[in-house]
Amino acid sequence: TLGMLLLLRWLGWLQPMELAAYDQFIRWRPAEAMDSRIVIVGMDEEDIRKLGWPIADAQLAELIERIRQQNPRAIGLDIYRDLPVKAGQQRLETIFKSTPNLIGIERVIEDGTSSRVAPPPVLKSLGQTSSNDVVVDPDGKLRRALLFPQTGQLSDQNPEAVIPSLGLFVALLYLDYEGISAEPSRPDAPNLTIRGVEFAPIESNEGGYQDIEARGYQIMLNFRGGAGSFQTLSVRAVLAGQVPNHVFHDRIVLIGATAASLNDIFYTPYNSPQQTEPMSGVEIQAHVASQILSAVLQGRQLIRSWPELGEVVWIIAWTLVGTITSWMLRSPPRVGLVTLVMSSSLMAGCYWIFLSGLWIPVVPALLGLVVSSVMITGYIAVAEQEERQLVMNLFGRHVSPTVAEAIWRDREQLLTAGRLPGRRLTATVLFTDIRDFSSIAEQTDPEVLMNWLNEYMEAMAQLVLEHGGIVDKFIGDAVMAVFGVPIPHTTPEDIAQDACNA
Numbered sequence: 001t002l003g004m005l006l007l008l009r010w011l012g013w014l015q016p017m018e019l020a021a022y023d024q025f026i027r028w029r030p031a032e033a034m035d036s037r038i039v040i041v042g043m044d045e046e047d048i049r050k051l052g053w054p055i056a057d058a059q060l061a062e063l064i065e066r067i068r069q070q071n072p073r074a075i076g077l078d079i080y081r082d083l084p085v086k087a088g089q090q091r092l093e094t095i096f097k098s099t100p101n102l103i104g105i106e107r108v109i110e111d112g113t114s115s116r117v118a119p120p121p122v123l124k125s126l127g128q129t130s131s132n133d134v135v136v137d138p139d140g141k142l143r144r145a146l147l148f149p150q151t152g153q154l155s156d157q158n159p160e161a162v163i164p165s166l167g168l169f170v171a172l173l174y175l176d177y178e179g180i181s182a183e184p185s186r187p188d189a190p191n192l193t194i195r196g197v198e199f200a201p202i203e204s205n206e207g208g209y210q211d212i213e214a215r216g217y218q219i220m221l222n223f224r225g226g227a228g229s230f231q232t233l234s235v236r237a238v239l240a241g242q243v244p245n246h247v248f249h250d251r252i253v254l255i256g257a258t259a260a261s262l263n264d265i266f267y268t269p270y271n272s273p274q275q276t277e278p279m280s281g282v283e284i285q286a287h288v289a290s291q292i293l294s295a296v297l298q299g300r301q302l303i304r305s306w307p308e309l310g311e312v313v314w315i316i317a318w319t320l321v322g323t324i325t326s327w328m329l330r331s332p333p334r335v336g337l338v339t340l341v342m343s344s345s346l347m348a349g350c351y352w353i354f355l356s357g358l359w360i361p362v363v364p365a366l367l368g369l370v371v372s373s374v375m376i377t378g379y380i381a382v383a384e385q386e387e388r389q390l391v392m393n394l395f396g397r398h399v400s401p402t403v404a405e406a407i408w409r410d411r412e413q414l415l416t417a418g419r420l421p422g423r424r425l426t427a428t429v430l431f432t433d434i435r436d437f438s439s440i441a442e443q444t445d446p447e448v449l450m451n452w453l454n455e456y457m458e459a460m461a462q463l464v465l466e467h468g469g470i471v472d473k474f475i476g477d478a479v480m481a482v483f484g485v486p487i488p489h490t491t492p493e494d495i496a497q498d499a500c501n502a
Helices: 002-011 015-028 045-051 057-068 089-097 121-125 166-177 235-239 281-297 308-329 332-355 363-395 401-409 411-417 437-443 446-466 492-501
Strands: 038-043 074-078 102-106 129-131 144-148 192-194 197-199 217-220 231-234 252-257 428-432 469-475 478-483
Touching (some): 015 332, 038 045, 038 281, 057 074, 057 089, 074 166, 089 121, 102 166, 129 166, 144 281, 166 252, 192 281, 231 235, 252 281, 308 332, 308 363, 332 363, 446 478
Parallel strands (some): 038 252, 102 129
Antiparallel strands (some): 144 217
8 A cells, every 4th residue: 555655656646636735735824914025016907908018118118217216126027028119119228228126027948838038138238137937837826936947056157057037036136235145156055045045946856746847946936825915006007196105115116917818827826716816927926026035034934845755754654653543443433533533633734834834745644544544444344254254153053143243242352361251140051861872872883873963963952052042062962051141141031031942
């Protein structure tokens, strides 16, 4: 059972259930407060109807100008602008050149569903571009953050080895105002580290994942909540000057599409039959930035997992718990109740541990516990059935079915003590023998005599059983039978009936 369970996990067949459990844990977590350091300026459906899509360069330039007037720490432009759109290109390029904390985007990863998209040329020349690539799981949900779409190390010696994601880039700009920067990579510490907080990349078998594509530099995305977790303003409201004067001051401002019709939306662990609203791509980047800021400035936990060996030991341990418990209890009702309690405790424990940021396998451990309990209980039931049948075959010819059941019921005591305990009771003892047996035996051939005697004793034993008695012994031609044992009769009526039966 354990080998089959580990094989199924290794093949990835348990991954959908593991991810479903992960999503449920995410949804069960208490809601976190809105991150006031980040505000989104979203292009919603009404903006599209009034301004068109893609938004013209002149309007985009005006939007960025209004935002930067309030001195934000970073502006992330999550809109492709590799080519000019309508009028205003010159003004937009001027805005790009004069806004050092403005970060544009490009698509780096090219696959069967998307192709590369170049960044704004001006921002590229200034080193102010980032990636907005994301990684989606096979079930269509986004659970991981892609900090760098390419492999490499963040270092001063090799600055072009990687392109940071938009969320990471704006977070680094925000932290720069606090005097905090990413620590240069070293051979002994190659992972991204910011003020002692290490953002270790996930492996292909991280947590409940099995052989996923862990390209680039990925971490588990620790969402603050579902869709709508950040303050969001419309583009038209900003252009019309209908926002507070300091709403962008000292904050990260992310500009992007929030309209569902633009198809820049993703399903996350928060999407369930009860909540189906997807999350926009710009909000995904906001979660990435918020996760980094919260981990560095507030010590918010990152989602991590055990090494592969630790997870295997964990699964084996729970399988052994189910096996040992079932073997000791043996009773199916008790095993079922205890297994239910332990399964609930396992789920609650995994969830409690998850709240501290540790993702450990819950489905394989739960299956190991339940399956081992069921199989051991089934094995014990089959073995006991075979033992019971053996007892019935052994005693069925000498005692009544009721007595045989009593012997089976007290089998543990019989096996331990070697006999039934003595007790005080009233029983009827019947002795019978054959009249003139000595004379008959002297006049009959021994072989004929023994055949005839065996036939007689079988008939007598059957009669005793039919009347509720037990043949205690055969003494030559005599039969000793007892009525009223080993199940004691206590009422006068039952005792008298034993005598009548005798």
